[in-house]
Structure formats: structure tokens, C-alpha cells
Amino acid sequence: MQPLTNAQSAIDLRSDTVTKPTRAMLDRMVTAELGDDGRGDDPTVEELERVAAARLGKEAGLFLPSGTMSNHVAILSHAIFKGEVVGEASSHIFRSEMGGLSLLAGLYARPLPGQAGAMDLDALDGCLRTPGVTTHALGTTVVCMETTHSMGGAVLSLDHMRAVSSKSLQLDVPVHLDGARIFNAAIALGVTASAIAAFADSVTFCLSKGLSAPVGAVLTGPRPFIERARGFRKMFGGNLRQAGLLAACGLVALEQSIDRLADDHLNARRLADGLHRIDPHLVSPADVVTNIVMVHVETSGTDAQQWTRVLSDHGVLTAPVSKHALRFVTHRHVDASSIERVINVFEEIYRTRPATFFAG
Numbered sequence: 357m358q359p360l361t362n363a364q365s366a367i368d369l370r371s372d373t374v375t376k377p378t379r380a381m382l383d384r385m386v387t388a389e390l391g392d393d394g395r396g397d398d399p400t401v402e403e404l405e406r407v408a409a410a411r412l413g414k415e416a417g418l419f420l421p422s423g424t425m426s427n428h429v430a431i432l433s434h435a436i437f438k439g440e441v442v443g444e445a446s447s448h449i450f451r452s453e454m455g456g457l458s459l460l461a462g463l464y465a466r467p468l469p470g471q472a473g474a475m476d477l478d479a480l481d482g483c484l485r486t487p488g489v490t491t492h493a494l495g496t497t498v499v500c501m502e503t504t505h506s507m508g509g510a511v512l513s514l515d516h517m518r519a520v521s522s523k524s525l526q527l528d529v530p531v532h533l534d535g536a537r538i539f540n541a542a543i544a545l546g547v548t549a550s551a552i553a554a555f556a557d558s559v560t561f562c563l564s565k566g567l568s569a570p571v572g573a574v575l576t577g578p579r580p581f582i583e584r585a586r587g588f589r590k591m592f593g594g595n596l597r598q599a600g601l602l603a604a605c606g607l608v609a610l611e612q613s614i615d616r617l618a619d620d621h622l623n624a625r626r627l628a629d630g631l632h633r634i635d636p637h638l639v640s641p642a643d644v645v646t647n648i649v650m651v652h653v654e655t656s657g658t659d660a661q662q663w664t665r666v667l668s669d670h671g672v673l674t675a676p677v678s679k680h681a682l683r684f685v686t687h688r689h690v691d692a693s694s695i696e697r698v699i700n701v702f703e704e705i706y707r708t709r710p711a712t713f714f715a716g
């Protein structure tokens with residue numbers, strides 16, 4: 357097998373964040389009505405916030421530059437009382453947001469054990485406390501859930517979400533949902549996004565992942581909460597001015613990009629099945645329910661960094677997420693024939709390893 361030549365383009369499975377805006381998004385940018393969103397008068401941003409909130413069954417929305425900023429702003433807006441932020445240990449908020457909840461919000465992380473992103477409910481019972489500080493313990497500031505789970509694409513069941521939500525409600529603890537990929541979750545469950553969002557007080561979702569918009573996330577929740585969030589967005593330097601250019605893409609994303617996410621799920625399943633046929637240890641197809649495939653290369657005798665390097669030399673871009681695991685994410689620029697090529701490349705490397713490909 358020859359390494360990739362300049363004429364061939366790589367198949368980029370590092371994340372669905374690599375998707376480029378669609379033609380329709382670029383066209384909508386040109387005609388978008390603009391204002392100064394820092395002063396709250398960009399009509400296209402207002403429309404996106406309205407449409408996004410309605411989609412999730414919430415009162416109001418706030419456009420932000422990224423999912424990470426949206427999660428930070430959400431947590432700060434819930435943090436009337438200082439205390440603990442409770443969530444599953446491998447969630448994006450704990451794992452990949454640079455300690456923002458401690459550094460920016462002065463809150464304490466309480467990561468709980470879990471499975472496929474779903475926190476252990478007994479562990480939740482053991483640590484949930486009324487907000488505020490008693491003489492001997494920190495209260496709970498907010499409980500966070502994540503669906504889909506960014507490390508494997510698992511979807512929280514509605515029963516699990518209902519349980520977390522009702523336990524939190526009993527103690528007046530707000531619930532935030534990191535729904536960066538909530539529309540993938542909705543398709544996998546066969547329900548509306550608002551049916552999922554109903555189990556959280558606030559919900560973040562991303563426009564710039566599988567939905568293909570170039571920039572942005574929307575935070576949704578009750579109107580007074582969103583007004584508080586608007587202040588924190590300014591504090592983070594997140595007030596964009598003629599942001600309607602970006603919101604225009606977001607509106608097209610909500611109109612046109614959601615239904616096609618089912619194709620990404622199908623391609624992820626094709627990839628999982630193909631790799632499973634090469635070696636059942638590589639992937640468990642039953643775990644692949646949306647657009648993320650975790651591939652475990654331990655039995656290949658070669659670590660994930662090395663696999664990433666060799667795959668890249670052969671035109672397949674992916675991301676190592678631990679010593680022996682790679683993450684493949686399907687999206688709009690990856691079709692069934694690309695998946696076929698990925699499986700073939702992977703198989704050839706796997707069958708001839710390590711002498712040919714991993715030497716030196």
C-alpha cells in the first residue's frame with residue numbers, strides 16, 4: 357500500500373468539528389440583516405436565539421462563540437451559591453474545559469463514576485446536597501449531564517435523565533445539560549430534542565459540529581437565567597458585534613442539517629462493523645449508536661499515537677484519546693465509499709503490522 361500522494365485528499369475523522377459551512381449557509385450570510393449583538397440589536401442573532409430556544413422547548417436562548425464558553429457561562433449563571441459541580445467523571449466539562457469551573461467560577465468539581473457518560477445514580481445520591489454552605493460541607497451548585505457522550509457517542513436514556521433531574525429537583529439543585537450533540541441523541545432515541553431538554557434547566561448545543569455551521573453554540577433556558585448568562589458572556593469577552601453573519605449559518609444549520617445526521621450514524625455503524633470483522637477486539641458495534649466510534653488497538657501491539665501517525669500517512673486522520681484508544685467521528689464530508697477506504701487501509705496496516713508500517 358502506497359502512502360497518500362498530494363493529489364489524494366485525506367479522510368478526516370478527527371471530529372465532526374472539521375465540517376465546512378454549506379453553500380446555503382454562505383448564501384444566507386450574504387443577505388443576513390445585521391446589527392450590533394453586543395448591544396442586543398442584531399436581528400439575525402435574535403432570530404437564531406428564538407428558533408433555537410423553541411426547538412429545545414425553552415424560554416430564551418443566547419448565541420455564544422463556542423460550546424466550551426457556553427458551558428462556562430451556564431455554570432456561572434447557575435452558581436448563585438458556591439459549591440460543587442457534580443457530573444460524570446469523563447464528561448467534557450471535567451475532562452476538556454481547562455478547569456474553567458474552578459478557575460473562572462471558583463467552584464469545586466465532584467466527578468462521579470459512571471458508564472458510557474451516564475453517572476452512577478447511587479453515587480449521585482451520596483453526594484447531592486442542598487445549595488449553599490453548611491458548617492461541615494459544600495452544597496451542590498449544579499448537576500451536569502452530557503448527551504451524546506463525546507468519548508464514544510453514547511446517548512443517555514430518558515429514564516436516566518429523568519432520575520438525575522428528579523433527584524436534583526428534590527433538593528432545588530439546577531441541572532445543566534451539555535447537549536453539544538443533542539440532535540444526534542434525538543435521532544438515536546427517535547424523540548425531539550425538546551423531549552431530552554425537558555430534563556434540564558439549561559441546555560448548551562453546538563452549531564459547529566455535525567450541523568456544519570462554522571462557529572457557535574446556543575445556550576437555552578429560562579429568560580432570567582439567559583439574561584444573567586448574557587452578562588457572563590460579556591465578562592468572557594464573548595460579545596460579538598455583527599454576529600448575524602454567523603447566526604445566519606446557525607439558522608440554516610437548524611433548518612437543513614439535522615435530518616442528515618442519520619447518515620453519519622449509519623456510516624459510523626458501517627465503520628464499526630468493518631473494523632469488528634478485522635478483529636472483534638477493535639470495536640464493539642453495539643456501543644456505536646451515533647457518529648462516534650472508539651477503536652481499541654491494544655491487541656495490535658501498537659499504541660494509539662503510532663496508529664494515528666501511520667493512518668495519517670495513508671490518508672486517514674483520526675485522534676488518539678488514550679494510550680490504546682482512537683476516536684473516529686463521522687460527518688457530512690465522509691460518505692460510505694470513504695468508510696470503505698478507511699476499513700481497507702486499516703485492515704492492510706493491521707494484517708501486515710508491525711514490520712512494514714511501524715518499523716522505526
Ligand SMILES: Cc1ncc(COP(=O)(O)O)c(C=O)c1O
Pocket residue numbers: 421422423424425427448449502504505506534536537562564573
Ligand atoms: C460534549 C462536548 N461539549 C462541549 C464541547 C465544546 O465545544 P467547543 O469546541 O465549541 O468549545 C465539545 C467539543 O467537542 C463536546 O464534545
